[in-house]
Amino acid sequence: MFSNWQNWRRERILRKSRIDKDLWKQSCSQIRAIAHLSPADLERLRDLASLFLHEKSIEPAGELVLTEIMAVRIACGACIPILNLKFEDYNHWHSVILYPDEFVTRHENVDENGVVHVDRDAYSGEAWDSGPVILSWQNIVAGEPGSNVIIHEMAHKLDLLDGVANGRPPLHRDMDQAIWAKELSDAYEMHVAQVEAGEGTVIDAYAAENPAEFFAVVSEVFFESAHVLKRQWPAVYEQLAQYYRQHPAGYR
Numbered sequence: 001m002f003s004n005w006q007n008w009r010r011e012r013i014l015r016k017s018r019i020d021k022d023l024w025k026q027s028c029s030q031i032r033a034i035a036h037l038s039p040a041d042l043e044r045l046r047d048l049a050s051l052f053l054h055e056k057s058i059e060p061a062g063e064l065v066l067t068e069i070m071a072v073r074i075a076c077g078a079c080i081p082i083l084n085l086k087f088e089d090y091n092h093w094h095s096v097i098l099y100p101d102e103f104v105t106r107h108e109n110v111d112e113n114g115v116v117h118v119d120r121d122a123y124s125g126e127a128w129d130s131g132p133v134i135l136s137w138q139n140i141v142a143g144e145p146g147s148n149v150i151i152h153e154m155a156h157k158l159d160l161l162d163g164v165a166n167g168r169p170p171l172h173r174d175m176d177q178a179i180w181a182k183e184l185s186d187a188y189e190m191h192v193a194q195v196e197a198g199e200g201t202v203i204d205a206y207a208a209e210n211p212a213e214f215f216a217v218v219s220e221v222f223f224e225s226a227h228v229l230k231r232q233w234p235a236v237y238e239q240l241a242q243y244y245r246q247h248p249a250g251y252r
């Protein structure tokens, strides 16, 4: 529930800075993950995206020239997972850094002998604990059906709300932690076994990296290709529907 003060503040922001209707339509028409939303849901999403643009900064990196359409598309994508959660779930971070294409990040790992290894890998997205979300515009527009780098990184941000990236965001009171743990870990282990056996997988093999990546990838599939997830792992679909409080596969 929002306090009256929060409501009043939001209404004030929206009166001044609600995203223009035509700009909204133009920016979000290509987003598959909003297909299940009703006109009323889309209006609420527009309000959340307007708040997102007001509260967060989107910073272009490299050669990227940021346009209004790009900013609105990112805000729309970022708010899909929190449509029925709280905007405050994104309070612990403030900026999106947007690269034109995949970016190279330097990661340091210390092995068991205390030796520091430096890896340089190309990424399409990254979410830092309490820090920025980093995205690649090319990966946003060229995402294959079933994949969505913005939703992926937002799922990591929600997962990190309790301070640990373990594939379990703080669940609602009416959810059962044990059921979540069982259904997601059963599906994760099945997926890892298929990847290790070199079998084809329904969801991206990258989800076998660890439980946090599994949650981020199944969240992409949940919003992008809900029926695929529901067919493959109905219990995982159900847990995500309870957590996100959305039913992208409909109620039948």
Ligand SMILES: [Zn+2]
Pocket: 152, 156, 213, 216
């Ligand atoms: Zn990830």
